[in-house]
Each structure stands twice: as C-alpha cells, then as structure tokens.
Amino acid sequence: MVEWTDHDFGLELDIFRNSSNAPQMGDLNEFSLPVKLFLKAYPWRKIDPIPWAPLKKPLSECRLALVSTAAFVRPGQKPFDESIRGGDFSFREIPGDADVRQLIESHRSESFDHTGIHQDPNLAFPLDRARELAERGRIGSLNRRHLSFMGSITAPGRLMQQPAPEAARLFVEDAVDVALLVPV
Amino acid sequence: MCNQTVCLVAAELERHGISTVVIQLLREVAERMRPPRALLVPFKHGYPLHMPNDPQRQHAVIDAALKLFEDPALSPPVLADFLPG
Numbered sequence: 001m002v003e004w005t006d007h008d009f010g011l012e013l014d015i016f017r018n019s020s021n022a023p024q025m026g027d028l029n030e031f032s033l034p035v036k037l038f039l040k041a042y043p044w045r046k047i048d049p050i051p052w053a054p055l056k057k058p059l060s061e062c063r064l065a066l067v068s069t070a071a072f073v074r075p076g077q078k079p080f081d082e083s084i085r086g087g088d089f090s091f092r093e094i095p096g097d098a099d100v101r102q103l104i105e106s107h108r109s110e111s112f113d114h115t116g117i118h119q120d121p122n123l124a125f126p127l128d129r130a131r132e133l134a135e136r137g138r139i140g141s142l143n144r145r146h147l148s149f150m151g152s153i154t155a156p157g158r159l160m161q162q163p164a165p166e167a168a169r170l171f172v173e174d175a176v177d178v179a180l181l182v183p184v
Numbered sequence: 185m186c187n188q189t190v191c192l193v194a195a196e197l198e199r200h201g202i203s204t205v206v207i208q209l210l211r212e213v214a215e216r217m218r219p220p221r222a223l224l225v226p227f228k229h230g231y232p233l234h235m236p237n238d239p240q241r242q243h244a245v246i247d248a249a250l251k252l253f254e255d256p257a258l259s260p261p262v263l264a265d266f267l268p269g
Contacts (some may be wrong), residue, residue, distance in 0.1 A: 044188055044216045050260040051198035052220055055253045062203075062211075067193055069186040085186070109185075120236035129242050138250070149193070151186030164193050170199040176223035178253060180246065181206040182193050183186030184234050 011063070021051045042053060043095035064133070066094075066144040066166070069118055069151025070124035070184040074098060074143035082108040085154025089163050093170075100127040107184060109152045117184060124184045143176050151183055186229075191219040205249045207232045210265075218261040223249040225266045234268065244269065 004170070046171065071080050074093050080088045094103070100121045104116065108175045117124045147167050153159055171179065187210050189257050193205035198220050205221040208214040209229055214222045225245060227234055234241040252258065 017233055039210075039212065044209040044213055045192060046216060047191065047195045047218050047220075047261075051195055052260045053198045053201050053203045054256070055203050059250060059253055064246055065202075069188065069189045114230060116231050116236040121238075122242060123231060123233050123236045126233060126242055126246060127240060129246055132239070132243070133246070135249075137245075143196050149189055151189040153185055156188065156192055159189065160192060160196065167193060168196050168202065171197060171202055172200050176202055178203045178205075178250075179194070179197050180249060181190040181204060183190045183207060183209060184230055184232060 003044035021028055057177070057180070059139055061138055061140040063143050063149045063175060064130055065174070065176040065179045066125060066127065066130060066141045067179055067181040068125040068146075068150065068184070069149045069182070070105055070121075071106055072103040072121060072125050072148045075104065079104075079106045080108065086158070087153030088150050089153055089156070089159040090149075091163055091167060092123070093146050094127075094146045096127075096142050096144045096146065098110040098127065098157040100125060103148075107150055107152065112184065124182050126180075126182065130180075137180075139162060143171070143174050145170070145174065191217045191222070194219050194221075205252050207245070207249065208263075212224075212264050214261075218263075219224040220260045221252045221258070221262040223252065223264055223266050226268070231263060238245055241268075 057097050077092050103121045105117050121126050134142045190206045197204050206219050208222045208224050208245045211224050232243055233245045
C-alpha cells in the first residue's frame with residue numbers, strides 16, 4: 001500500500017533554469033549550490049514497492065500510448081490552470097490523429113528553455129515519431145488517444161489520488177500494452 | 185518536477201498491467217524515485233528527445249527506450265544511460 005502525502009511548497013521554484021550555454025548534463029552539477037541543496041532536500045516520492053509489468057508479447061504486436069508532461073493542449077481545450085497551488089494535476093486527452101504541429105504548449109514553468117518544443121512539439125510529444133514506428137512495424141499500433149499533463153506538480157498527492165488512476169483506467173480500457181512517458 | 189510526474193504516472197500504469205518506460209533528465213531524481221524503467225538522457229531540460237526537427241535523433245532516443253522493454257534479463261528499477269552516437 002502506497003500512501004501519498006503532499007508537501008505544498010506553494011510556489012514553483014526556479015530550479016531548472018538553463019541557458020543555451022548551460023552544461024548539457026543530466027545531473028545536479030549544472031546547478032548552483034543553493035539549487036542543488038533544494039533538489040537534495042525536496043522529498044522526491046520514492047516508488048516502493050516498484051510495480052513491474054513485463055512485456056507480454058513482441059513489441060511489434062503491442063499498442064503504444066504516449067504521455068507527455070509538456071502541458072500541450074489542442075486548440076479549444078481548456079488550458080492548464082497556472083494558479084493552482086502545488087500544480088495543476090489534471091490531464092488532457094490528445095487524439096491519436098491530432099496534428100502535432102497544432103498543439104499549444106502551455107507549461108507554466110519559466111525554468112526551462114521552451115524554444116525547442118515550440119519549434120517541434122515532437123521533441124516532448126513524439127506523435128509523428130510514434131506513427132512512423134507503427135508504419136515501420138516496430139510497434140503494433142498507436143493508441144487512439146494520448147495524455148498530456150503539466151508536469152510542474154510540487155504536491156503530487158492529488159495526482160496519485162485521482163488523475164493517475166483515471167489515466168490508467170483509460171489506457172486499460174483501450175487495451176494499451178506499452179506507454180512512453182516524456183518529461184520536459 | 186516533470187521528471188517526478190512521469191515516474192509517478194508510470195508507476196500507476198504499471199500497477200494496472202501496462203509496461204512503461206520514462207525518459208529522465210536528472211539522474212538523481214530517477215535514482216531516488218526508482219521508476220520501473222527509465223532511460224537517462226544527457227540533455228538539458230526542454231530537450232528530452234535531443235533536438236527539434238531532427239527525426240533521426242529523436243528516433244535514436246525512442247528506440248533506446250523501447251529496447252528496455254525487450255530485454256527479459258532486466259528487473260526493476262531499470263535505470264539505463266542513453267549515449268548519443
């Protein structure tokens with residue numbers, strides 16, 4: 001049994017600021033000492049026990065779904081709410097036949113460089129790449145819908161209470177076999 | 185915080201029988217959270233699949249992630265490094 005509790009820090013700390021000259025490293029050494037201390041102090045939620053769903057059939061027969069936390073919405077969809085303390089924990093459904101170039105990126109964080117995903121949403125929501133995998137036969141098929149979150153959630157307890165189980169329910173309903181999840 | 189969010193959603197999907205792999209931009213977060221399968225990429229935030237408008241490089245990252253599904257010897261947590269060619 002996993003219990004989720006929130007520690008609402010009340011603000012989105014500017015911890016991931018990068019410039020084009022920043023070192024391109026996937027570790028804390030690219031940050032200043034105060035930022036590193038914050039990151040080390042933040043209570044990252046340890047997943048314990050670790051759930052494990054091994055592949056049940058070849059990937060070439062699997063249905064793939066995407067999950068992105070880059071806060072993409074379709075034209076006309078409700079934008080993510082930047083005013084929610086601890087982060088907007090809702091998600092948007094993105095149809096499998098959506099034009100990825102029409103998606104609107106609405107991530108509230110100013111702490112990362114948005115230029116790349118504005119130029120090409122596939123960078124964080126690789127819908128075109130997934131279609132190409134299906135065409136090639138690398139995967140069996142692409143699911144009819146995918147999910148978009150805004151990842152800047154400092155208080156994830158509410159995410160785990162309702163939206164995350166609902167996301168799982170939708171994908172089970174769709175008979176999704178595998179999911180690729182992309183942060184930003 | 186995006187790194188944490190994808191790990192938590194992935195864990196929930198796995199609890200429902202769906203195999204997952206997450207891209208991770210911060211090794212320390214992945215090591216502390218322990219998602220079932222993670223591909224650690226050496227790219228700055230905002231560039232999880234390497235470069236915009238570069239399908240070949242994006243496919244290289246995605247293919248490395250998908251391969252984590254296919255190795256029956258792996259057991260959780262799988263924290264694999266992506267090394268750009």
